[in-house]
Amino acid sequence: MSESLNPVTVEVIGSAFSSAVDEMGEALVRASHSTNIKERRDCSTALCTAGGEILCQAEHIPMHLGSFLQFVPCLLANYPVEDLRPGDVFIGNDPYAGGGTHLPDIVMAEPIFVDGTLFGWAINTAHHSDFADRGHAHVYQEGLRIPPIRLQRDGVGQPEVMRMFLLNCQVPAERQSDLRAQMAANRLGVLRIQELCARFGLDTVRAAGAELMAYAERKMRAGIAALPDGTWTFSDIFETESQAEHMTLSVVLTVEGDEMRLVFDSPPQVRAGLNVIFTALQATVYYAVKSVVDPTILPNAGLARPLTIEAQPGTLLNCVHPAAVDGRISACQRVVDLIHGALAQAVPDRVNAAACGSVHVASFSGTRPDGSLWVYLETIAGGSGARPDKDGLDAVQVHMTNTSNLPLEALEGEYPITLVEYEFAEDSGGDGTWLGGMGVRRSYRVEADCRVQIMGARLTSRAWGLDGGGPGASGAFRINGDPNAIDLSGSADLRAGDLFEVITPGGGGHGAPSGRSAELRAADSRAGRSAAPA
């Protein structure tokens, strides 16, 4: 293989980076123990440069990019490069001191040394379903805050750090196994990059990394340049399980040549776990812009360069210490809606109606007969927005998340929960020439007393349609049929035998309902689906 850096070498090395992050992700999922990672795949993997710029992120959960943006820079602020050794492992989760976006997403990073030189980092994050049934008035209530610290030095574990962490967790055995899987995943990434450098030489791989970022930047610029120049404004409503009052969030989006500027406006940060740390806002903007401009752009730091993002510090969308952040993804989903709403005015044929706009979460926790605690978290899919030329997708994870469901035959074996229904919410998709995707109804019967904590948006507002399409239906949480059983704390006690139901919102419709063909209407009716009432 030629050592010169031509477009071919760059492509070959890029392909090796993406193999490596995929392999890390697969190892993490397969070796982990908690249902949230092993089946629901709520984790992501990446490679960074020595300074912490993202070289390549695996296509798992867009939200997790937020955890990778500042972790290494925060780490380096406390650990100078001279102090790093092969076999060091760092762990962290804190949004204010460690580049995290919420406490359950635990980040782990291992430096990649090649012949004594720091090439970069293997990094991953996994959502540990722990810190359950906590308060969300401020970040101190939400779980253990961990700045980037050493969990392993020179290949030797630091048991005191682990003991301290595990003591703060409700399900320590699961945490320990998951952390071990995270460590194994990074180890693989380190090995793969060392092998790559042995073949091509450190300098060539490094140069190819820089070129891949420049390439992503060029693609992003080319995509933005293809949009018309102009300024568009869009506002939307935001409310959640803990925020009944409707808040207004808005964006002013300006396209000028090959650059884009997004200025967000939102109310002051709130005493609830809804606030968004700036890195989470960045990750959201990168996702939302890329999905419209060019979905094929490589997931690395280069794509961010043509984008300018602004939001007033101390507001919901750019919170400061000590705001609580656990449910930041609810607000991030609405940020995607803002950006797509603005871009729909610029390029109407490329943007979908609003998707369900929520990540509906149910987090159950309780005590097992042997006295140990259990925590089970799941996020439930909703409808995606109708497309300009076809219906939206039914029952899919939208935008900032993309976790799997847990097979019922795995769920019931691990937790005292029986699933009684899992079907489409038949009248939830927005009406239109093209219908919004349907949300789902997922109902559980709990077999033992436990707590449930919920999270979700679009509970009273609705996902908007485009071009005359109607809105999707709102979602709901019910206990024994009562939609008001859970107060603004978002938590409730469940007794053995109680029926707990989650209904997720549908997506908005596209085009006037009168434009839908009689043939499609007949098929809708045969399938038992009806559009959400206008």
Next chain:
Amino acid sequence: MWRIGIDSGGTFTDVCLINENGGDVHIWKVSSTPDDPSRGIARSFTEGLERTGAQAAEVAFFGHGTTVATNALIQHRGVKTGIITTAGFRDLIAIARQKRPHLYDMSADKPEELVARNLRIGVPERLRRDGSVEVALDEDALREAVRHLVGQGVEAIAISFLYSFLSDAHERRAAQIVAEEAPGVFLSLSHEIAPEFREYERLSTTTVNAYLGPVMHGYVTALKTRLADAGLRVAPHLTQSNGGVTGFDQAAAMSVRTVLSGPSTGVVAAQALGQLIGIPNLITFDMGGTSSDVALLADGTCRLVAEAEVHGYPLKTPMLDIHTVGAGGGSIAHVDNGGLLKVGPRSAGAHPGPACYGQGTDEPTVTDANVVLQTQNPDALLNGQMPIDRELSLAAVGRLAEQLGLGVMETADGILDIVTANTAKAIRLISVQRGHDPRGYALVAFGGAGPVHAARLAAELNMDRIVIPRTPGVLCALGLLMTDLRTDYATTRIRLLDEVTLDELTGIFDGLTAQAGTWFDHEGIAPEARDTALRVDMRYAGQNYEIAVDLPVGPFGSHSLEALREGFQARHRQLYGFVAEGDAIQMVTWRLTATGAVPKAEMPAFPDAGPDASAAKTGARPVWMREAGGFTDTPIYDRAALRPGNEIAGPAIIDQLDTTTVVPPGMTARVDTYLTLILERDA
């Protein structure tokens, strides 16, 4: 007596006849008849007999590989199918694992629904997680559901109830009712098709089986009749995705097990070849016009996966671990809007084909790059049968070169590098990612384009040895004559390794062994030809992905459990880099592979003719050899004229009807006694 293998694809049907006495091998290609593939196959059968002078009654074995099931799945040409499942879960097939089809592309769609919502019915019944009945089967509701589906005109019904892998009582009772209400409807039951946990994947497999069942049934019935009319007296056989062959009846009842019939045949052929020439560690590389299939054989065996996604549908059925990548001779090269060179997955196919065919396209393909570099004959392909125009290739690649600011040759070379990198990525997935170092393996290259790119691919993966079979273009048909009868049985029973008793172990495997016995009897396999292998999918309690561990041959004992523990730990360390000492180990799915040995085709051996290959030399032309830094005058050899013992030092080109082999500088090709070409890196 004769043995016949017929591998039928969308474009060509490959035929292979071997005379058991004497070892004559006859191999050729005919055009397929896609409207009714059985017609073309019966015709090639008759033609084969005519060519060789064999009598139909002298045919001792008929093996067949087919793409009928795959194509019906890709093109959505299965039958109208209904689903009956547990009440409350009718949308499970559509919800799937709730992930969207593409992370960033919002216009992407899920794979097409095989069963419309109005044909999916939930019926009251429910088992608990231990298999006990919480809600009894509502037989009236079930009867009503069947009548509704029949009224809608379904030809097949899939029944998949929750926890059917623990108790099949409800599904069996439902089957009786369907048989009463709708005797002609094809029935697919989840406890028979995929009795394993994870309800969505089980349902998906059962549904695909129902959807393809009548298609496959119609196909094998027609083919059986035509072959019988043509005089075939033995029961014909068909390859399954697990690489084994089975009778036509089982192929129709378990159609979902035949979706990878085609590619798995090639892997089996490579396996037989490896055994014959004594190279058990192989990576197969089957490169055609639009895609490449790769697989890894460790110690002569290809890993069997219990589940894979095929054309977007998860299937829980034993399949050889074959990966397909959109990299073939027809893959189109282009520069994307960020300025990088990309190759594929779009392909020019056979029509319009590469630019050099002159059929109106000017997009450069991988074949054009080879023509430009003259690794492939610049005047004609297929041993002179297909004239081409190198100027057209030069122009097409030249346009790309201009966009990239590179030279034409450099660009052509780059196209080959990228197609190689794409294929190497797939090979890393099945080797490095599964804990195997490709450097310890030989690369078996076949398919029309495999031998052209094998040397580059081997270099990219640091592999030192390449094997090119005698007939790389029709290897699959040959593979059919080297395959045993084989089928797999499985059941999920979750037990802790520390707690399981030998009685339990014996009981579970006895159940599987009894099923295998029925199959052996049905296939008429003699007792001495029967063999069974047992394995258990295991994991640490708490994990959800299992690792398959073989059980040692012989009677069960405490050593069996110890062997399972050691096997599991070794594999876990190999895959994930650690062993969780002290963590409980679970046994999850118990598996049995039943094999019925059949007499194999024996490849004829030829006498050694010494190293001098000059008699096979047909000429020379300048060929771009990257190792030599440019065009090098390169001798051309005729593969058909090469004899055992012949040695050819690179650079050299070896042409044959169905492919071209590139021997780069620094490698030497040797012909073995079976006329296999073996390329090795010079010391």
